[in-house]
Amino acid sequence: MFGAICWETEEEPFDNSERRKFQDKLMTIRNRRHREEYQKELNELDFRKYIARKEFRFNMKGRWNFVSALILIAFTAIIIITLIPPFILYGQGIVPEFCRNNSKLAVVSRKWTTMMKIADEVRPGDLDKLEWCKKPYSYGLWPTFYSNIQHKYWDVGLFRYWQIRKIPCFLLATPALILTAIAIRITYRDIFEERKWFNIWVLFGRSDHLVPYAIHAAFLMFLGCFVINAEVFTRIIFSSTPFLYVFLAEWIDELTKGNTFANTMLDYEEANPFIPFFFIKRVWDSGIWAKLFYLYFVSYFVFGTIAHAAWLPFT
Numbered sequence: 157m158f159g160a161i162c163w164e165t166e167e168e169p170f171d172n173s174e175r176r177k178f179q180d181k182l183m184t185i186r187n188r189r190h191r192e193e194y195q196k197e198l199n200e201l202d203f204r205k206y207i208a209r210k211e212f213r214f215n216m217k218g219r220w221n222f223v224s225a226l227i228l229i230a231f232t233a234i235i236i237i238t239l240i241p242p243f244i245l246y247g248q249g250i251v252p253e254f255c256r257n258n259s260k261l262a263v264v265s266r267k268w269t270t271m272m273k274i275a276d277e278v279r280p281g282d283l284d285k286l287e288w289c290k291k292p293y294s295y296g297l298w299p300t301f302y303s304n305i306q307h308k309y310w311d312v313g314l315f316r317y318w319q320i321r322k323i324p325c326f327l328l329a330t331p332a333l334i335l336t337a338i339a340i341r342i343t344y345r346d347i348f349e350e351r352k353w354f355n356i357w358v359l360f361g362r363s364d365h366l367v368p369y370a371i372h373a374a375f376l377m378f379l380g381c382f383v384i385n386a387e388v389f390t391r392i393i394f395s396s397t398p399f400l401y402v403f404l405a406e407w408i409d410e411l412t413k414g415n416t417f418a419n420t421m422l423d424y425e426e427a428n429p430f431i432p433f434f435f436i437k438r439v440w441d442s443g444i445w446a447k448l449f450y451l452y453f454v455s456y457f458v459f460g461t462i463a464h465a466a467w468l469p470f471t
Contacts (some may be wrong), residue, residue: 161276164174166209175183179196182194182195182198222262223433224313241297244297244298247293247296247297247298247299250299251289251299253285254280254286254289255281256281257281257283258281259280259281261280261281261282262279262280263281264278264279265279265280265281273403278367287304288300288304291304302440303462305433308461310379310385311385312383312385313383314382315382317381317383317384317385322386325385325386325387327385328387328390329386329387329388329390329391332389332390332393332400333377333380333381336373336374336376336377336393336399337377338368339366339373339399339400339403340373340374340377343365343366343370346365347365347367348359351365353365354375366399366403368400369397369399369402372399373393373397373400374394376389376392376393376396376397377389377393390456399453408439411439411446412439438464
């Protein structure tokens, strides 16, 4: 959408002066190798002539810059208005129920805990235990209940999860962290080392790359390593972004390039009988990384489901 707002096809005709310079230069060259190099550059120039070129709207002649800026501001305002008010309304609705002794939720909670003879329970209306009720609102708009609960009960905070007893949780997240790091590295290499796209506007104007997803995944990976509960990183990275799904799909597609229906059936027919039918033999035989890939996802599916159902932290 950003590209559609800020870019449009260039209207000016193709300038042939550069091509004529190449032709004139080519006529004067006698060295065969140099002629081939210039001819190659001339062919590339002719190829670019027929590519639909785009120009940044802010720089186009006859355009008002503030019109494009106004569109961007309006789009940003729509996003803010859509996301923030529901969060504020929810927070404002939580405060009366939890931070008042006579609220309906507090009365019901006291009756229930008394009947069940539960002691040391943090209940709605217990202002001595609900520390967030005494703290000011964030930016004066919404209460800080969730961040306080995370900080107190879940050890959420910068380096707060770095404890000896939390090492198993980090081990659970390690495969997803490694996979995310590999995907980010390959995306970086594809864009900046192979395609050599160093202009930020090129990245904004094109959609055939994964840079936005890689940036988002890098941010989530930072949170998973240093701020939040490490074991939930696997769930977060696979549920909040398609980055790893696209990366893995491209990887499998590269391994099975040229695969036809007949080859696929042959993969199934020649597969090891102890390997499930959905294993692609060509991927399985491609190396240790492919075997680890299958082993991890099958293990996560089987043991992760069992552990999650038993309220263990394999999430």
